[in-house]
Structures are given as structure tokens and as C-alpha cells.
Amino acid sequence: MGLACLLALVGCSSLSGTGDKGYISGTGVPTEVAPADRGEPVSLTGTDLDGEEVDLADLRGAPVVVNVWASWCPPCIREQPDLNEAAEALGDDVEFLGLNIRDASRDDAAAYVRDLEVPYPSIYSADGAALLPFAGTLTPRSIPSTVVLDREGRVAASVNGRVPTTQTLVSLVEAVLDE
Numbered sequence: 001m002g003l004a005c006l007l008a009l010v011g012c013s014s015l016s017g018t019g020d021k022g023y024i025s026g027t028g029v030p031t032e033v034a035p036a037d038r039g040e041p042v043s044l045t046g047t048d049l050d051g052e053e054v055d056l057a058d059l060r061g062a063p064v065v066v067n068v069w070a071s072w073c074p075p076c077i078r079e080q081p082d083l084n085e086a087a088e089a090l091g092d093d094v095e096f097l098g099l100n101i102r103d104a105s106r107d108d109a110a111a112y113v114r115d116l117e118v119p120y121p122s123i124y125s126a127d128g129a130a131l132l133p134f135a136g137t138l139t140p141r142s143i144p145s146t147v148v149l150d151r152e153g154r155v156a157a158s159v160n161g162r163v164p165t166t167q168t169l170v171s172l173v174e175a176v177l178d179e
Contacts, residue, residue: 030164030172032157035179041153044133046099046123049110054097054123056153063156063176064095064149065169068131068138069122071103071112075162076144080116083146085166086173087119094173098122099130101143148172150179 044056056064067083069076087096100109100122109124123130128140137158138145146169148157157172 029161030157030159030168032172032175033155035150035156038150038152038154038156039136042133042147042149042155043153044123044130046125046130048121049100049106049113049124050121052121054121056097056149059095059097060153061151062093062095063151063173064097064153065090065173066097066099066134066147066149068099068101068143068145068147069112070101070143071108073143077112077116079144079162080118082163082166082169084117084119086163086169089166089170090173093177096120099125101125101128101130148176150176 041060042056046054048054056066065083065086069080083096087094097120098113098118100112103109103112103124103126105126106124109122112118113122125131131138131140134147134155137147137155138160142160144162146159146163147155148169150156156176159168159172163169
């Protein structure tokens with residue numbers, strides 16, 4: 001029932017449409033959430049592309065950048081170099097995690113990771129269920145999207161659509177690091 005309600009909300013989105021391509025590209029405008037206004041920590045577990053279990057709770061203590069992508073998504077492909085640069089610039093003080101949604105196979109997702117030299121793991125979620133813990137922040141069709149979680153695992157910032165620049169993402173994360 002929850003997934004059906006969430007999917008119904010997609011039609012009410014103010015995001016830009018892309019016709020029949022299967023995703024809605026957002027505006028790429030960052031949204032920050034003040035510490036006092038953040039909700040509960042996001043709970044998410046899944047299996048990465050190598051078959052290893054991933055639990056967001058294990059990453060708490062450091063900010064986590066969660067990027068939603070699909071191998072068939074042109075804006076995802078265009079933004080990946082910025083994500084790779086941000087991961088390198090931020091170093092070990094920050095964790096990165098991808099959410100690969102709606103890809104037909106792990107092989108397609110693995111090819112994307114290999115070809116674009118993605119330096120961090122990604123949870124494979126062919127049905128997009130990995131987005132459910134982000135309800136209210138992300139829609140089931142907002143690809144790409146990026147969420148910055150604070151040290152406690154709460155949503156501190158988000159970008160629905162392609163991250164505009166490496167520096168935009170670095171600045172969002174540095175604001176959380178400075179808290």
C-alpha cells in the first residue's frame with residue numbers, strides 16, 4: 001500500500017518531465033535541512049553489486065552521500081565525474097553510497113561502475129524499493145538524486161536532479177562536517 005501511495009505522488013510532482021524515458025529530472029537545486037528540523041535517521045539495508053550486505057547504520061558517525069542512479073540515465077552518466085571528484089576531495093571523512101535503481105540486471109549496473117570508475121559501493125535495487133526510506137525527500141522516479149546524511153544518519157541536504165557541480169556537493173557536505 002505504501003509503495004502504491006508513493007507512486008501515486010509522482011503525478012503530483014513539480015519536477016520536470018522527460019516524456020516516456022522512465023524518470024523525472026529534477027532542477028538540481030540543493031535543499032538544506034537545519035539540524036533542528038531533521039527527521040529520524042534513515043534506515044536502509046541492501047546488497048551491493050558485489051553481493052555484499054550494506055547497512056546505512058554501519059556508516060553512522062560520518063556524513064554519508066547517497067546518490068541515486070541508473071545505468072540508462074543520461075543525467076546520471078553526466079554527473080558521475082562530479083561525484084567521483086567530490087568523493088576524492090572529501091576523502092575518508094565522508095562515506096559515499098550509490099543506489100542503483102530500476103536497472104534490468106546487475107551486469108548493466110556493474111558496467112556503469114566499471115566504465116565510469118565509480119569509487120564507492122552501490123546497493124542494487126531493481127524494483128526501486130531502496131528509495132522508500134527516503135519518502136518525503138525523493139520520489140520513486142527522481143533519477144539522478146543525491147542526499148547528504150548527517151553523522152546521525154538524518155537527511156541534511158538533497159539535490160533532486162543532477163548535482164550542478166563538484167563544488168556544490170562538496171560545500172553541502174562541508175556544511176555538515178562543520179556541525
